[in-house]
Amino acid sequence: MKIKKKIKKGYVFxxxxxxxxxxxxxxxxxxxxxxDTGRKDCILTVSADVNGSAGANADYLEDFNxxxxxxxxxxxxxxxxxxxxxxxxxxxxxxxxxAVNKSNTASVWESLAxxxxxxxxxxxxxxxxxxxxxxxPEGGSLAVGEVRGLATGMxxxxxxxxxxxxxxxxxxxxxxxxxxxxxxxxxxxxxSDAWIYETTIGLKPDxxxxxxKLNIVKNLKNYNETLGKATFVFHIIGKDKAGEIKYDEVESxxxxxxxxxxxxxxxxxxxxTVTVTEIYSGASYKIEDSGQAxxxxxxxxxxxxxxxxxxxxxxxxxxxxxxxxxxxxxxHFESDGGGGWNWQNPTVSAEE
Numbered sequence: 001m002k003i004k005k006k007i008k009k010g011y012v013f014x015x016x017x018x019x020x021x022x023x024x025x026x027x028x029x030x031x032x033x034x035x036d037t038g039r040k041d042c043i044l045t046v047s048a049d050v051n052g053s054a055g056a057n058a059d060y061l062e063d064f065n066x067x068x069x070x071x072x073x074x075x076x077x078x079x080x081x082x083x084x085x086x087x088x089x090x091x092x093x094x095x096x097x098x099a100v101n102k103s104n105t106a107s108v109w110e111s112l113a114x115x116x117x118x119x120x121x122x123x124x125x126x127x128x129x130x131x132x133x134x135x136x137p138e139g140g141s142l143a144v145g146e147v148r149g150l151a152t153g154m155x156x157x158x159x160x161x162x163x164x165x166x167x168x169x170x171x172x173x174x175x176x177x178x179x180x181x182x183x184x185x186x187x188x189x190x191x192s193d194a195w196i197y198e199t200t201i202g203l204k205p206d207x208x209x210x211x212x213k214l215n216i217v218k219n220l221k222n223y224n225e226t227l228g229k230a231t232f233v234f235h236i237i238g239k240d241k242a243g244e245i246k247y248d249e250v251e252s253x254x255x256x257x258x259x260x261x262x263x264x265x266x267x268x269x270x271x272x273t274v275t276v277t278e279i280y281s282g283a284s285y286k287i288e289d290s291g292q293a294x295x296x297x298x299x300x301x302x303x304x305x306x307x308x309x310x311x312x313x314x315x316x317x318x319x320x321x322x323x324x325x326x327x328x329x330x331x332h333f334e335s336d337g338g339g340g341w342n343w344q345n346p347t348v349s350a351e352e
Contacts, residue, residue, distance in 0.1 A: 284322030
């Protein structure tokens with residue numbers, strides 16, 4: 001997966017100019033012939049990128065073409081023959097289309113889209129008019145899906161959030177409104193004003209990076225109580241698929257008895273290949289393996305879905321007969337946001 005643009009964190013509605021299709025914002029711009037309001041054979045096609053490889057979603061197409069994205073559409077209003085008047089249907093009665101006019105079209109449609117999504121969230125009994133399953137067809141080059149048999153009117157497009165194939169990114173899509181039918185004029189600002197009952201729309205994704213855990217398991221076969229606590233130090237380096245270092249930390253485990261302890265590191269970017277090296281094995285203890293191990297960090301979402309297990313590496317040490325103690329702590333400092341620093345000691349001890 002290649003994502004060139006900066007990935008945003010958190011869910012964003014993306015309610016801006018990009019949210020409302022030209023089909024809607026120009027509905028009042030020019031009178032067209034009357035809409036056949038009784039038609040129930042409209043077709044809505046959802047494309048992963050309506051503008052081709054240079055479009056807004058170009059950076060996500062590699063993922064989208066390997067995914068199936070479910071896009072339910074909900075009819076929120078009827079439309080009259082002029083295409084200028086919308087009457088809310090059951091479940092969306094609170095929507096006020098009367099405030100739409102040429103001067104405030106974008107802002108009002110944005111507010112209506114957000115309100116429609118909230119009404120839908122508060123009433124899970126509302127059924128979609130249909131669902132487009134956006135996927136790349138066999139032999140095709142672009143993920144698309146369609147809904148057939150739609151009546152004329154206004155529709156809320158509400159794609160469901162989903163993960164890319166390796167669960168390293170969750171895609172959350174902004175819901176928006178689109179009208180059936182449209183015309184070349186309302187879509188492009190020029191051309192025929194004849195109503196088109198087959199329309200293609202796109203997706204408005206927000207890519208959210210995922211994170212996972214790494215477990216470092218330390219087995220201490222025997223322990224010299226006279227020397228006191230023993231600390232073992234690990235250097236963790238995580239690289240992405242391009243070989244660039246994206247994670248670089250030093251952590252430690254401290255023992256007060258023989259046995260097994262686990263150090264769990266969280267918020268590691270999913271998909272990284274991490275190499276863990278034991279760089280300090282206690283003053284009087286020897287490591288019984290290579291002292292280095294590598295694994296891939298899977299996201300918490302992948303683990304929860306049963307698609308993978310938490311990343312884990314292990315090391316085994318034993319007392320070497322020496323008489324030197326080797327106890328220490330690892331200090332971490334995090335900004336308190338006010339110009340100061342908070343001290344954190346993540347050292348894991350078998351005995352407090």
